[in-house]
Amino acid sequence: MTTFPNKLTATALALVGALAIASFAQANAQSADDGKAGGMKRSDTNGDGKISLDEMSQRRGKRFDKLDANGDGKLSEDELRAKIKKNPEKRSKRMVKRMDKDGDGMISREEFDALTAKMFSRIDANSDGFVDEAEMQTFRKKRRDKKNKPADGNSN
Numbered sequence: 001m002t003t004f005p006n007k008l009t010a011t012a013l014a015l016v017g018a019l020a021i022a023s024f025a026q027a028n029a030q031s032a033d034d035g036k037a038g039g040m041k042r043s044d045t046n047g048d049g050k051i052s053l054d055e056m057s058q059r060r061g062k063r064f065d066k067l068d069a070n071g072d073g074k075l076s077e078d079e080l081r082a083k084i085k086k087n088p089e090k091r092s093k094r095m096v097k098r099m100d101k102d103g104d105g106m107i108s109r110e111e112f113d114a115l116t117a118k119m120f121s122r123i124d125a126n127s128d129g130f131v132d133e134a135e136m137q138t139f140r141k142k143r144r145d146k147k148n149k150p151a152d153g154n155s156n
Ligand SMILES: [Ca+2]
Pocket: 068, 069, 070, 071, 072, 073, 074, 075, 076, 079
């Protein structure tokens, strides 16, 4: 039975490897989900092939309304948690922390719109007030590259 511990170690290593792959797949699923939110065609309501800040705000506003379960115009951590499928605990906390500027623990429509505007100007590389397909693709690629870079392997 002296070989048993070694076998166990091998099994444990295989398990760790499988877990790493699983969490990697999860991260990818998340970014795919985020990509959908910025989907070009659905955001481009007037069909000119570009997205104005107005169009992006409108689209994200719909999302806001969907998230605002009790309709009080603010998103609580609970409301976010209820709609987030993966890592709801962690992600809802992170979202509130990132967007809540006045520190009331809720995300107001203004706070939500502020982030949309910030995001928009980041995507609009030539600052002409419109996001076109190329700018969107560049942004997505940048984000993907950032995600694939193993920044901190010790989180979790
Ligand atoms: Ca609410």
